[in-house]
Amino acid sequence: MSFRTGLLSLAATGIALAVAAGAAPASAQESVKIGLILPMTGGQASTGKQIDNAVKLYMQQKGDTVAGRKIEIILKDDGAVPDNTKRIAQELIVNEKVNFIAGFGVTPAALAAAPLATQGKIPQIVMAAGTSIITERSPYIVRTSFTLAQSSTIIGDWAARNGIKKVATLTSDYAPGNDALNFFKQNFTAGGGEIVEEVKVPLANPDFAPFLQRMKDAKPDAVFVFVPAGQGGNFMKQYAERGLDKSGIRVIGPGDVMDDDLLNNMGDAALGTVTAHHYSAAHPSAMNKEFVAAYKKAYGNRPGFMAVSGYDGIHMIYEALKKTGGKTDGDALVAAMKGMKWESPRGPISIDPETRDIVQNIYIRKVEKVDGELYNVEFATFEAVKDSGKTKK
Numbered sequence: 001m002s003f004r005t006g007l008l009s010l011a012a013t014g015i016a017l018a019v020a021a022g023a024a025p026a027s028a029q030e031s032v033k034i035g036l037i038l039p040m041t042g043g044q045a046s047t048g049k050q051i052d053n054a055v056k057l058y059m060q061q062k063g064d065t066v067a068g069r070k071i072e073i074i075l076k077d078d079g080a081v082p083d084n085t086k087r088i089a090q091e092l093i094v095n096e097k098v099n100f101i102a103g104f105g106v107t108p109a110a111l112a113a114a115p116l117a118t119q120g121k122i123p124q125i126v127m128a129a130g131t132s133i134i135t136e137r138s139p140y141i142v143r144t145s146f147t148l149a150q151s152s153t154i155i156g157d158w159a160a161r162n163g164i165k166k167v168a169t170l171t172s173d174y175a176p177g178n179d180a181l182n183f184f185k186q187n188f189t190a191g192g193g194e195i196v197e198e199v200k201v202p203l204a205n206p207d208f209a210p211f212l213q214r215m216k217d218a219k220p221d222a223v224f225v226f227v228p229a230g231q232g233g234n235f236m237k238q239y240a241e242r243g244l245d246k247s248g249i250r251v252i253g254p255g256d257v258m259d260d261d262l263l264n265n266m267g268d269a270a271l272g273t274v275t276a277h278h279y280s281a282a283h284p285s286a287m288n289k290e291f292v293a294a295y296k297k298a299y300g301n302r303p304g305f306m307a308v309s310g311y312d313g314i315h316m317i318y319e320a321l322k323k324t325g326g327k328t329d330g331d332a333l334v335a336a337m338k339g340m341k342w343e344s345p346r347g348p349i350s351i352d353p354e355t356r357d358i359v360q361n362i363y364i365r366k367v368e369k370v371d372g373e374l375y376n377v378e379f380a381t382f383e384a385v386k387d388s389g390k391t392k393k
């Protein structure tokens, strides 16, 4: 090698090094983009609002820079319509070059985006939808919400063991409603309970009146109800209007129907309702007390279970970025999330490294008045509950 070519190659190496070294600061200035796809309008808007609020609150508390990179949220409203979700996810991935897609207010929306997460090798953080199969639809899906199997199996056992013998079921007629129904039924009937009637109502604008009217005559010990977040208030209003609260027919279910977001406006008809769920605004931990106070201060009302999933979802993204040193390679991020453990306002949680699904405590709660307000007061805890509803084990 002549002196000259030596210099040249040294120079070339120098350039290569400079480019390599320069790449870090250049990308450090580039923001990490999170496409947040939520129903901000329509029947599921309360879910979108809660998650958006919680993500904003977290970022105010923790700052908007992680591992040297600024976090940019691109919020898009899909109205919970899966065709919109798909189109929006595509646009975000192709045009905006987002590093994460997140949100997903209903199961069909989460499922619609799954193939795009796989193709783009982009983490898809499910912050709301609760059907078991969701995490099986893409190796890039990680869930911080819940599954209906987690809560419905537990309330099924509880009902059978607590003197409830005959139950009529009312479930929203789509995937999570079917999960809720099937897992409740399995456990309740295995414990000796009997299902006397099964009614499914449409997801959009359900009318509960005909079911409630029949219940007055049929007089089961309890009605098992799954309606998605946002619909519980309407259900309880109709239940009370028909005097069912005075009929001795109890309401049981996963906690969606008693969402803290709406609970305090349901009136005394809700008192005594027992549900199984992963989050109550009355969860007595220091962290939850702080979370509830901060959320109330920022937004004027208490957080519901959707807010908590959003808060944990953005936390998981922050922590994954810390682990990868700010790198946004999808496989590395998903690997960083697998097995992650942290304390949430709901209690201790983790991500199952095999299924990428949330592992969390499920609490049995009863609606009681505390300082003049209605709360789901937890009285029994099932620790570290995994989803039992996967098709593949």
Ligand code: PHB
Residues within 6 Å of the ligand: 105, 106, 107, 108, 128, 129, 130, 131, 176, 227, 228, 229, 256
């Ligand atoms: C869902 O669509 O998966 C879903 C939505 C709201 C809930 C539960 C499940 O409260």
